[in-house]
Amino acid sequence: MVVSPVSPILCFFSIYIPSFASPIAPHTNLSLSLVLVLSPLYTSLPFMGAIDVAAIAKTEGESMVKREEERMGEAEYMKGVRHLCDTGVTKVPNRYILPAPDRPHIVRCGDSTNSHNLKLPIIDLSLLHTPKRAMALEDLSMACKEYGFFQVVNHGIPSEVIEDMIDVSKRFFGMPYDEREKYMSSDLRSPVRYGTSFNQIKDRVFCWRDFLKLSCQPLESVLPFWPSSPADMREKTSAYANGMKSLFKELMSAILESLGVSMNALSEFDDGSHLMVVNCFPPCPEPNLTLGMPPHSDYGFLTLLLQDQVAGLQVQYKDEWVTIDPVPGAFVVNIGDHLEIFSNGIYKSILHRVLVNSLQNRISIASLHSMPVEKVISPAAELVSESSPKRYMDTDFTTFLKYISSTEFKKKNFLESRKLTRTMDQTTEGQLC
Numbered sequence: 001m002v003v004s005p006v007s008p009i010l011c012f013f014s015i016y017i018p019s020f021a022s023p024i025a026p027h028t029n030l031s032l033s034l035v036l037v038l039s040p041l042y043t044s045l046p047f048m049g050a051i052d053v054a055a056i057a058k059t060e061g062e063s064m065v066k067r068e069e070e071r072m073g074e075a076e077y078m079k080g081v082r083h084l085c086d087t088g089v090t091k092v093p094n095r096y097i098l099p100a101p102d103r104p105h106i107v108r109c110g111d112s113t114n115s116h117n118l119k120l121p122i123i124d125l126s127l128l129h130t131p132k133r134a135m136a137l138e139d140l141s142m143a144c145k146e147y148g149f150f151q152v153v154n155h156g157i158p159s160e161v162i163e164d165m166i167d168v169s170k171r172f173f174g175m176p177y178d179e180r181e182k183y184m185s186s187d188l189r190s191p192v193r194y195g196t197s198f199n200q201i202k203d204r205v206f207c208w209r210d211f212l213k214l215s216c217q218p219l220e221s222v223l224p225f226w227p228s229s230p231a232d233m234r235e236k237t238s239a240y241a242n243g244m245k246s247l248f249k250e251l252m253s254a255i256l257e258s259l260g261v262s263m264n265a266l267s268e269f270d271d272g273s274h275l276m277v278v279n280c281f282p283p284c285p286e287p288n289l290t291l292g293m294p295p296h297s298d299y300g301f302l303t304l305l306l307q308d309q310v311a312g313l314q315v316q317y318k319d320e321w322v323t324i325d326p327v328p329g330a331f332v333v334n335i336g337d338h339l340e341i342f343s344n345g346i347y348k349s350i351l352h353r354v355l356v357n358s359l360q361n362r363i364s365i366a367s368l369h370s371m372p373v374e375k376v377i378s379p380a381a382e383l384v385s386e387s388s389p390k391r392y393m394d395t396d397f398t399t400f401l402k403y404i405s406s407t408e409f410k411k412k413n414f415l416e417s418r419k420l421t422r423t424m425d426q427t428t429e430g431q432l433c
């Protein structure tokens with residue numbers, strides 16, 4: 001069978017789900033001109049000018065200049081923050097400035113209280129192969145319920161594979177813009193996509209992040225599309241991707257056991273979707289005004305995150321944003337929306353975001369895994385009973401795509417939209433629990 005390298009799987013995880021109740025509103029200072037540049041209204045401006053140029057010349061003149069600046073800036077912003085930094089910015093442009101309530105409150109390193117840092121449970125995976133397996137599963141289960149996040153050590157991925165991945169990622173983002181630009185694509189189905197921000201077409205406020213998204217399934221078919229430079233990119237990245245796939249399956253096996261559900265689901269992951277997102281967060285002159293990634297949850301079963309030694313990831317815990325300090329050699333693992341649905345809400349898909357800092361470049365590599373895109377995800381039969389009714393609607397990728405293009409997208413996040421409420425013995429679709 002010839003497998004098309006550009007299958008629907010390729011776009012599966014390409015879209016993150018903004019978790020704001022509404023998309024980030026433009027900063028109040030963000031001039032109207034930007035909105036005009038981005039909207040169809042812009043094309044009608046010459047007609048507006050023709051109506052009464054003299055009367056509006058003065059104010060329009062000023063705003064036209066500003067508009068022109070913004071428009072030129074816009075093209076530059078599309079090239080990404082790495083490029084912006086290369087031009088020597090010393091202030092965060094308006095386009096990246098969040099409205100005050102959405103800005104991070106950065107606690108400086110060295111402050112006496114470390115209350116904004118959270119020690120995630122650390123799961124020693126080597127224990128799964130010893131008589132202490134039951135205890136390790138217990139810890140895993142607690143972490144998935146309480147935090148939706150944990151770190152894993154003794155995971156069996158050789159340190160060389162990890163170091164090579166970080167190294168080649170740094171070299172990729174260190175290449176001149178012209179080299180990186182070759183992989184820029186607005187086609188969500190492309191097996192390789194270089195880009196910036198969160199969703200650079202839709203974001204009204206940009207994030208301080210550049211990314212390289214690589215579809216990894218099926219690896220042999222997509223590999224020829226991956227960047228050919230740096231010269232060892234494909235070799236290092238595919239070794240890493242293979243490692244991530246096996247680690248994911250090992251984790252899923254432990255997770256299914258911890259939930260007490262059948263292992264049958266495991267085979268669904270063999271050809272499941274797998275996307276790797278290599279993130280680059282350059283130093284930012286005013287890190288209090290923007291974010292590397294906005295609050296979001298991941299759309300899959302598990303995300304395995306490798307972060308270099310620069311902190312930045314924050315998770316929501318007890319209504320606070322807390323920083324996850326990097327643990328050398330460990331992976332941060334988080335529950336995605338699909339696992340929350342599959343576990344009927346026992347395990348939680350938690351909001352997380354990324355802070356930037358003024359001193360150091362940060363690299364992270366997220367591996368997002370799920371079942372094949374055509375698969376319908378529903379709560380596991382063993383976890384649904386009279387006393388524990390189904391809490392989520394069945395979900396597939398088509399529903400997700402429909403959802404993000406609907407107006408509902410602006411009101412609540414995808415996972416919320418899949419929740420069922422039971423009222424008076426009746427099931428109401430899509431209401432908040």
Ligand code: OGA
Pocket residue numbers: 277279293298305307312313352353354364365366
């Ligand atoms: C992601 C993500 C966190 C990080 O890529 O989905 O949440 O620390 N990344 O880069």
Ligand code: NI
Pocket residue numbers: 296297298303352366
């Ligand atoms: Ni994420």
